[in-house]
Amino acid sequence: xxxxxxxxxxxxxxxxxxxxxxxxxxxxxxxxxxxxxTRASANGFLDLCYTPDLAVEVTLQPIxxxxxxxxxxxxxxxxxxxxxxxxxWFEEGVGPKLEPLxxxxxxxxxxxxxxxxxxxxxxETLGRLKEELPKETTLIGFAGAxxxxxxxxxxxxxxxxxxxxxxxxxxxPEEFDQIxxxxxxxxxxYLIKQIESGAETVQIFDSWAxxxxxxxxxxxxxxxxxxxIAGIKSVYPDVPVILFPxxxxxxxxxxxxxxxxDALGLDTTxxxxxxxxxxxxxxxxxxxxxxxxxxxxxxxLEKSIETIMNDLSDGPFIFNLGHGIVPQxxxxxVEKMLRLVRG
Numbered sequence: 001x002x003x004x005x006x007x008x009x010x011x012x013x014x015x016x017x018x019x020x021x022x023x024x025x026x027x028x029x030x031x032x033x034x035x036x037x038t039r040a041s042a043n044g045f046l047d048l049c050y051t052p053d054l055a056v057e058v059t060l061q062p063i064x065x066x067x068x069x070x071x072x073x074x075x076x077x078x079x080x081x082x083x084x085x086x087x088x089w090f091e092e093g094v095g096p097k098l099e100p101l102x103x104x105x106x107x108x109x110x111x112x113x114x115x116x117x118x119x120x121x122x123x124e125t126l127g128r129l130k131e132e133l134p135k136e137t138t139l140i141g142f143a144g145a146x147x148x149x150x151x152x153x154x155x156x157x158x159x160x161x162x163x164x165x166x167x168x169x170x171x172x173p174e175e176f177d178q179i180x181x182x183x184x185x186x187x188x189x190y191l192i193k194q195i196e197s198g199a200e201t202v203q204i205f206d207s208w209a210x211x212x213x214x215x216x217x218x219x220x221x222x223x224x225x226x227x228x229i230a231g232i233k234s235v236y237p238d239v240p241v242i243l244f245p246x247x248x249x250x251x252x253x254x255x256x257x258x259x260x261x262d263a264l265g266l267d268t269t270x271x272x273x274x275x276x277x278x279x280x281x282x283x284x285x286x287x288x289x290x291x292x293x294x295x296x297x298x299x300x301l302e303k304s305i306e307t308i309m310n311d312l313s314d315g316p317f318i319f320n321l322g323h324g325i326v327p328q329x330x331x332x333x334v335e336k337m338l339r340l341v342r343g
Contacts, residue, residue: 001135003200004238008070008138012201012240012284014316020309022341023070023140025244025265026324027062031331034061045090046082049075055125056132063137065331066338070138070201070318073129073194075122077144077205080186083118084110095146100156100164104175112186116193123197130198141199143191145206145245146183146224153179162211169220176220184224188231190294203242203265204228207323210247210267212246217251222259229260242286246323250343256282268322272311284316289337291321297333305340 003009007023026087029035038058042048049055061076078096082088086109087099116123129139143149152158154165169176191202209221222245229241244265245255256264256279266275266287279285293304308319319341325334 003138006069006136006138006200008318009240010245011316011318012242012285014262016313016315016317020319021069021138021339022318022319022338023068023072024062024321025072027066027072028058028074029325030327031334032061032065033326034065039108045076046088048092049079050121052121052124052128055121059125059129060132063133066334067134068137070140071129071133072140072142072203073122073126073127073199073245073260075316076143076294077142077149078152079119080143080149080183080190081110083115083190083341084112084182085114086110086153095158096152097157098152101154101179102177104172107182110182112182112189112333115186115189119190119193123193124198126159126194126199134160139198139200140242141191141194141197141202143187143194143202143204145204145209145221145243146180146187146209146228147220148206149183150176150179150186151208153183165294166211166216169216173219174242180220180224184227188228191228191232192235195239196234199239201240201242202232203244204261206243206245208247209245210249217248218254218262221245222251222255225255225261226259228269233260239289244286244314253278253282263316263318265320266322270309270322276311276315280312280315280317285312286318286320288322291323291326291329294321294333294337295326295329297330297336301337302340305337 007017011017011021035058042054055074063071078088089097151162151165206221240262242263243259243261246267263284263286266285268290293300
């Protein structure tokens with residue numbers, strides 16, 4: 001099937017489709033027993049990302065089980081700092097850890113000289129997925145947004161308050177711009193190469209965008225994402241881009257109008273009727289079932305899906321979660337969700 005005829009791509013291009021396409025963020029993950037088995041065979045999480053045999057397998061697992069309309073390459077947003085030369089590792093039960101940037105001098109240790117060479121396994125994974133996925137399934141590439149990635153690079157891992165990164169940005173904004181700009185350039189190159197390798201659309205995850213006040217949100221979230229999208233569109237004008245600026249609240253319409261994205265991922269907190277009136281009039285929307293509603297199941301799952309579908313399915317819309325699926329999600333609830341969305 002030609003890319004432009006696929007259900008997900010048509011929705012991304014602004015069509016109201018005859019059936020709502022559906023996929024889930026983190027759909028290749030720990031809620032699946034087959035994923036847990038494959039992950040146990042890898043030498044750590046990064047090895048899973050960088051081994052195409054394993055990455056292809058875990059990417060295909062949720063497609064085999066559920067038949068989602070899109071498949072997102074299995075990888076991680078922190079492969080960018082890793083490819084730039086920053087030390088990155090994952091601690092079991094803790095999460096990602098990085099050797100943090102403590103001063104602007106530390107930035108000189110990072111460069112893009114070996115970017116594509118280091119990330120070559122991801123491009124191989126995409127190429128193989130392009131061949132192995134069902135013909136109707138859309139292949140999604142992805143990367144983290146500059147602010148979200150930079151926050152890990154500076155904090156040395158995940159953070160409750162991003163105090164180190166935000167204080168650096170506020171006190172030395174020109175220095176902070178240098179970090180953001182490096183990630184913008186690397187991410188643009190990475191996503192373009194993903195498209196060359198077979199990705200039919202790409203998603204940019206700005207998971208921590210919601211921590212900024214408005215003036216900083218524009219400078220360090222909206223503008224960098226806008227630059228990346230413009231860079232992609234200058235080479236691949238017809239490839240749709242999804243942006244997920246989680247937590248930006250009433251700034252969502254600004255992202256819809258100014259980012260250049262074809263679709264916005266809606267986070268869990270947004271009213272779908274408000275999103276219909278203020279966001280869907282400008283771009284395709286994707287979302288936004290609470291992952292913990294999917295865990296709970298029952299009547300709350302049925303009512304939540306009904307509300308989302310009633311509010312958003314009259315326009316260009318892709319059903320998804322408002323953040324990634326969580327490990328304790330019952331498989332039968334995912335199956336029920338699929339029946340309700342598709343029924």
